[in-house]
Amino acid sequence: MTDKTFQFLDLPRQTPRTVPVQIRVLGYGEIAGDFAMPHASGQAGRCIDCGNPYCEHACPVHNYIPNWLKLVQDGRILEAAALMHETNPLPEICGRVCPQDRLCEGACTLEQTAFGSVTIGSIERWVTDEALRQGWRPDLSRVHETGKRVAIVGAGPAGLACADRLRRAGIAADVYDRQSDIGGLLTFGIPPFKLDKGVVRMRRDVLEGMGVRFLLGHEVGRDIEFGQLLDDYDAVFVGTGAYTYVDAQLPGRELHGVHDALPFLIGNTERLLRNDPPAHAFDFHGKRVVVLGGGDTGMDCNRTAIRLGARSVTCVYRRDEANMPGSAREVGYSREEGVEFLFQRQPLAILGDADGRVRAVRVVETALVDAGNGRLRPQNVEGSEHEIEADVVIQAFGFLPSPPDWLRSHGVALEASGRIATGINGALPHQTSHERIFAGGDNVRGADLVVRAVYDGREAAASIARMVLA
Incomplete structure (x- = not known):
């Protein structure tokens, strides 16, 4: 009889299949597929229950990850969902939007080996979705109403x-x-x-x-x-x-064709919820789009611009890829969908034409120097200024x-x-x-x-x- 403790030796890490790139960029549907029960159980069984669950410590809500992985392995889906909700009121959402590569999966003991981490996020998402489909709801039968x-x-x-x-x-x-x-x-x-x-x-x-x-x-x-x-x-x-977006005070930010990330994303989502066709502000067909910023919001802008028909999308970030704040998974999806990344470039100004429309972004190359706080600081390289042609610029510098x-x-x-x-x-x-x-x-x-x-x-x-x- 095979020892399930070592199931990871025979069963490689697998994630649900994603929608092929050439199809997914045509619309806004979720790109990740679902596990089927046997696959979810098998992937859950790769957990070695290491005794000191680093995944649980790295999770901001400290999910009981090894415990519910064992329940999934045994096919006890409703119990697994109930246990997930003990620590996380929104597990199906976190399973989709958490950067697991930087949190639970990044801390998984198996991630430090050639075998690859347990697919925690995909299992969390599937379990919650499946439990809700089966009619699971929180049990409040023993709750005493306090009148407060x-x-x-x-x-x-x-x-x-x-x-x-x-x-x-x-x-x-x-x-x-x-x-x-x-x-x-x-x-x-x-x-x-x-x-x-x-x-x-x-x-x-x-x-x-x-x-x-x-x-x-x-x-x-x-x-x-x-x-x-x-x-x-x-x-x-x-x-x-x-909701207050960071204004980098770049010269030219008032030009036609410059968007701030949050109003851009909100406006496009509201359009989709109303089932409206793209308005002029969202017509990117044939346009060169430059996104400034390397966080997850920047990745959302990259991938939205692709779906709005951009001819090209270039993401500019002042540090290197290893120091990007965005999820590696989202960076990978952006690349798959055709986004080009320019690292170690600091934007200096947005340039316009005679009609007040964006024509380029002026940037300078950077060198990363030790700032003494554990993170490298970008320093402009003298004489390295150049322009990146653009018809649309999206500023994604964060929020306050x-x-x-x-x-x-x-x-x-x-x-x-x-x-x-x-x-x-x-x-x-x-x-x-x-x-x-x-x-x-x-x-x-x-x-x-x-x-x-x-x-x-x-x-x-x-x-x-x-x-x-x-």
């Missing part, structure tokens, strides 16, 4: 995770969001080829089934005063994200939180960077300087991973429950 009520401002990943955990504690959760649907950037920022919007709608169904109430199209500060929330609820969680004025007017302390200060002076984790206001996600961390926003929402709910149920 919490308002959540923002229906992004932090707010959704907070709502999930509050309902499990018997606390009513009302979620306010200015958008017409839940998800925040999960719905309106991340392109459908990474995260199909039906997945977010399914999560809404699950949360509403748990008793979460969504008040959409309600902008706090415009449609309802924040003070009213404090009057009506026992506590408030603020998960308003980071922009806390609303109503937070300040209620005495919530902010850090110098504009982020909301939490957990200071003996406060509970995620509690602000106002005793009944809690916060988490990108408005506290700055622009960060979805899974870290999920963690913040989960932990903030624990702190809220501790306070209101004391």
